[in-house]
Amino acid sequence: xxxxxxxxxLLVDYSDxxxxxxxxxxxxxxxxxxxxxxxxxxxxxxxxxxxxxAAVDTKTGKLxxxxxxxxxxxxxxxxxxxxxxxxxxxxxxxxGADVLTLISTPSEKKSDAKFKGYNWKVVQEVKHxxxxxxxxxxxxx
Numbered sequence: 001x002x003x004x005x006x007x008x009x010l011l012v013d014y015s016d017x018x019x020x021x022x023x024x025x026x027x028x029x030x031x032x033x034x035x036x037x038x039x040x041x042x043x044x045x046x047x048x049x050x051x052x053x054a055a056v057d058t059k060t061g062k063l064x065x066x067x068x069x070x071x072x073x074x075x076x077x078x079x080x081x082x083x084x085x086x087x088x089x090x091x092x093x094x095x096g097a098d099v100l101t102l103i104s105t106p107s108e109k110k111s112d113a114k115f116k117g118y119n120w121k122v123v124q125e126v127k128h129x130x131x132x133x134x135x136x137x138x139x140x141x
Contacts, residue, residue, distance in 0.1 A: 002031035002032070002045060004030060004031045004032070005029060005030060006029065007026060007027050007029040007030070007031060007047065007050075008024055008025070008026060008027070009025040009026075009027055009031065009045065010022045010023070010024055010025075011024075011025060011058060023061040025056050025061065026063065027045070027047060027052075027063055028052040028066055029047060029049070029050050030047050030048060030049035030050050031045055032045070032047070032048045032074065033045065033046060033074075033075065033076060033077075034054075034075055034077065034078060035075060035076065035077025035078040035090075036077070036080075037055075037080060037088070037090050037105040037106075038080040038088050038090075038105065038107070039105070039107060041057065041058060041059055041106075042055050042056065042057055042058065042064055042105060042106070043056045043058055044056075044090050044092075044105075046075050046092065047073075048072045048073050048074055048095070049072070051068060051072065052066055052068055052073075053065075053066075053067045053069055053073055053075075053092065053101075053103060054066055054067075055067065055105075055120060064106075065120035067103055067120055067121070068122070069092070069094070069101045069103075069122060070099050070101055070125065071094060071097060072094050073092045073093075073101065074092065074093055074094060075092035075093070075134070076134035076135070076136075077134075078090050078091060078135065079091045079092075079136050079137045080137065081137050083102060083104075083123065083124070085123075086115060086118045086123040086124065087104060087107065087112045087114070087115030087118065088107045088112060089102040089103060089105060089123060090102075090103050090105050091103070091135050093134065093135050098127055098128055098129065099125050099127055099128070100126040100128060100135060101125055102122065102123050102124040102125070102126065103120065103121070103122055104118035104119050104120065104121055104123045105120075106119045
């Protein structure tokens with residue numbers, strides 16, 4: 001749950017619906033929306049008026065990273081794919097801009113260990129036609 005203007009993210013444990021547990025994670029103000037990385041461990045959410053992406057580790061209940069991005073990230077759920085040079089990445093577009101931002105995400109796969117040095121960094125910005133709102137990938141891409 002994003003408490004948008006405060007920069008607080010509430011993780012809610014629904015395993016006991018009669019006794020919900022919440023964990024508060026501080027991030028950046030002006031939270032908007034986001035999505036899961038490929039491993040489904042990290043939830044990445046745009047703090048779009050702060051020009052940041054907050055990555056929450058849902059296993060530990062802590063902020064994994066706060067990544068500076070281009071102006072007004074607006075991911076919807078974002079898009080995951082494997083980049084040939086940087087390994088697993090999560091991608092977002094930006095409102096009113098002609099850029100996609102690729103952020104390297106962690107992986108527990110042994111074959112991805114060589115990409116660890118890139119984790120939680122903007123590894124590439126790709127120029128495109130202005131006007132994007134959401135980025136998606138095809139399941140077979």
